Amino acid sequence: MTSTIDETHNPDLQSWVGSANGHIDFPIQNLPLGVFSVGSKGPHIGVAIGDSVLDLHGVANAGLLDSHWTLALSLGCLNAWFAHGPDDSASLRRRLSELLSQESNRAKVEPHLVGRERVTMHLPCTIGDYTDFYVGIHHATNVGKQFRPDNPLLPNYKYVPIGYHGRASSVRVSGHQVVRPKGQRKPPDADVPDYGPSRRLDYELELGIFIGRGNELGSPIPIGDAGGHIAGYCLLNDWSARDLQAWEYQPLGPFLAKNFLTSISPWVVSPEALAPFRRAMPLRPEGDPDPLPYLWDECDQQAGGLGIGLEVSLQTSAMRDAGMAPHQLSKGEAAAAMYWSAAQIVAHHSSNGCNLQPGDLIGTGTLSTSSRDGLGSLLEISQGGKAPIELPSGEQRSFLEDGDELILAARCEAEGAVTIGFGSCTGKVVPAN
Amino acid sequence: MTSTIDETHNPDLQSWVGSANGHIDFPIQNLPLGVFSVGSKGPHIGVAIGDSVLDLHGVANAGLLDSHWTLALSLGCLNAWFAHGPDDSASLRRRLSELLSQESNRAKVEPHLVGRERVTMHLPCTIGDYTDFYVGIHHATNVGKQFRPDNPLLPNYKYVPIGYHGRASSVRVSGHQVVRPKGQRKPPDADVPDYGPSRRLDYELELGIFIGRGNELGSPIPIGDAGGHIAGYCLLNDWSARDLQAWEYQPLGPFLAKNFLTSISPWVVSPEALAPFRRAMPLRPEGDPDPLPYLWDECDQQAGGLGIGLEVSLQTSAMRDAGMAPHQLSKGEAAAAMYWSAAQIVAHHSSNGCNLQPGDLIGTGTLSTSSRDGLGSLLEISQGGKAPIELPSGEQRSFLEDGDELILAARCEAEGAVTIGFGSCTGKVVPAN
Structure with a gap:
């Protein structure tokens, strides 16, 4: 099973998160998941985008993602999300790519962005073995x-x-x-x-x-x-x-x-x-x-x-x-x-x-x-x-x-x-x- | 640190649980902990006594044990209880020995006994490593x-x-x-x-x-x-x-x-x-x-x-x-x-x-x-x-x-x-x- 190249990989795709465009690690073509906290808030699941982190706990609970994903994306580690498997992983990627590229989504999504310099990162998962x-x-x-x-x-x-x-x-x-x-x-x-x-x-x-x-x-x-x-x-x-x-x-x-x-x-x-x-x-x-x-x-x-x-x-x-x-x-x-x-x-x-x-x-x-x-x-x-x-x-x-x-x-x-x-x-x- | 021999080891100590006295594995001098369920009830922490299991979830919630232990003993695995350490472990043993030997405790404790042939045993702990x-x-x-x-x-x-x-x-x-x-x-x-x-x-x-x-x-x-x-x-x-x-x-x-x-x-x-x-x-x-x-x-x-x-x-x-x-x-x-x-x-x-x-x-x-x-x-x-x-x-x-x-x-x-x-x-x- 190998993932295919689709619109999410389009080199012309730009994000309304300005720091993402040309970012050395985290342009909109990457969208890696991690677990972060800000002060006493969290740990939450987030996605790195440019110099920011998008809080998926917030985005999911605002109804911007498939409701079947909300429980797994609201936890403090990625284990339950990872259990969803590759189809949901690819779907989430496509959805995040839309949310972070289309200007029409900006007003709903932007409140859930946090500056990466403010976050403390945690282990992404509870590692069983x-x-x-x-x-x-x-x-x-x-x-x-x-x-x-x-x-x-x-x-x-x-x-x-x-x-x-x-x-x-x-x-x-x-x-x-x-x-x-x-x-x-x-x-x-x-x-x-x-x-x-x-x-x-x-x-x-x-x-x-x-x-x-x-x-x-x-x-x-x-x-x-x-x-x-x-x-x-x-x-x-x-x-x-x-x-x-x-x-x-x-x-x-x-x-x-x-x-x-x-x-x-x-x-x-x-x-x-x-x-x-x-x-x-x-x-x-x-x-x-x-x-x-x-x-x-x-x-x-x-x-x-x-x-x-x-x-x-x-x-x-x-x-x-x-x-x-x-x-x-x-x-x-x-x-x-x-x-x-x-x-x-x-x-x-x-x-x-x-x-x-x-x-x-x-x-x-x-x-x-x-x-x-x-x-x-x-x-x-x-x-x-x-x-x-x-x-x-x-x-x-x-x-x-x-x-x-x-x-x-x-x-x-x-x-x-x-x-x-x-x-x-x-x-x-x-x-x- | 080696445990000492005390009243709980007294060879003359008998339990009012009849099958415990002379039991090949589980006389009152043993009192091992495990995790069991009965049908859809459980998993609960229990102690083996003769041919029975004493449900510690029930015993703790009936107020028969130190209230500081109730949370850890009400879970479906022993990890949190094990974290209590050796002093609480020894105290629980002494208390269980009393409860299962003194006839005066029988009426309060006996409702929490289950026949061992009825239980399904589980792993005692969530094993991290x-x-x-x-x-x-x-x-x-x-x-x-x-x-x-x-x-x-x-x-x-x-x-x-x-x-x-x-x-x-x-x-x-x-x-x-x-x-x-x-x-x-x-x-x-x-x-x-x-x-x-x-x-x-x-x-x-x-x-x-x-x-x-x-x-x-x-x-x-x-x-x-x-x-x-x-x-x-x-x-x-x-x-x-x-x-x-x-x-x-x-x-x-x-x-x-x-x-x-x-x-x-x-x-x-x-x-x-x-x-x-x-x-x-x-x-x-x-x-x-x-x-x-x-x-x-x-x-x-x-x-x-x-x-x-x-x-x-x-x-x-x-x-x-x-x-x-x-x-x-x-x-x-x-x-x-x-x-x-x-x-x-x-x-x-x-x-x-x-x-x-x-x-x-x-x-x-x-x-x-x-x-x-x-x-x-x-x-x-x-x-x-x-x-x-x-x-x-x-x-x-x-x-x-x-x-x-x-x-x-x-x-x-x-x-x-x-x-x-x-x-x-x-x-x-x-x-x-």
């Missing part, structure tokens, strides 16, 4: 090389979209502080571990996928239907303590190295908004196996690639004090990084009967490209700490220091389409408690 | 031997209580059917995997630990406080598809091999009820390292062992048809299996700042003893399928077949104490969809 995948093949190769230079990818990688469960309770919205975690650290030259603050704190650049309609326990989602179970996308930072990870992860996988915090950007960009930026999945290199039938769908092969540009920047305390802008660490693209599509992720996750629920969050895994300037973690950029990077401030970094702020951003560009963005996903490191 | 540990050292050794005969335990095992995140959405209460999962299977002699029903479906005998009071993100729970964050215990079956697991689990751990279903027994046995059955943690063998300071607590060493007897039985379709009783597969004990205590599990889980929340579920990992007749999975009992077991029906089993019903049970016995039980945790395997 959070799963993290590992579909970034260049990341898997780069990390694998540090352990197994001759054989970086394990034999299952090109058959199985590898994933594991993460911690739902510690997912936070962009801006939440990153308390440096403590844990067991055992450097290779030490005889025994000790417990203390992580010395190798890192980020991982990922996309987040929100589940829309769920499935019953015991009933897999066929690959051809999988796209229709995706409510939207966000940026995701899978903060990682590499020293804790190296010591704890065998045999059952990462645990405390990851579950101290996961940050996501607050706006959920819909599959409909991404329609102009879809492309074919990259051709598998000669010799790679075809996906097994339960992971193979011709439409998905043709349009499962996400043309989402990704960018990571770092600003240290010293840079902030000196008024220096954040320094770009990498610039890449989701489609160039993902060996498996979002639909393949969803189909695989449910292929054993595991039930996905509206509002569940899935991370793609770190999205590094094959290029040196498209790497999605410091582990890769600094080659495990062996090659620290130089910052414009004259500082060096192998891993994150206290006071460092990390900024993820995503933007979609395509010929004939208006550029849209995700907004940012940020986090600043503070010392261990 | 489910984590599975691996603290059964004999299980870890037995499984490790199948892969690494000379070096079964990895170097981190005696320092790190190994754990990983599981799937909360697919936890179900005892009795839920086990749909045989499909997935990728690659036998060692096959060149490529295929997708189909698991051929090596297994169970894992575990205890479940429910979190009571939680902790804030970024604030670890000190080991000395960890016991006070535990609301209670249940039986847990970590159903496992060994063929899926062997192929998928590297490098990030088990995923689809586990998340198709996890079953738990419906009654939450409180730390207070277990007080008479606590004992010292087993002495670490000569040469094993001491726990790191953040995992070391003298009280926990003295009383962190759980004297809970564990038993697994199997009944095949043929046995059922022939009227044959379930066949005992194993009989062991939690204290003899656990290298790390429940308090160490909780302290470790939060040691990096990860926030635990009321109603979160933690599995201990498979609890095998060092004895051949105390093994907690078919993988161990059949030595990976090489040594099928003979059943009284003349059938053989290496792994579970369709129609097999698996029954976990737990019972605590100690000199001078009344024996209490957990009730059973069952599941019957049905064919793949």
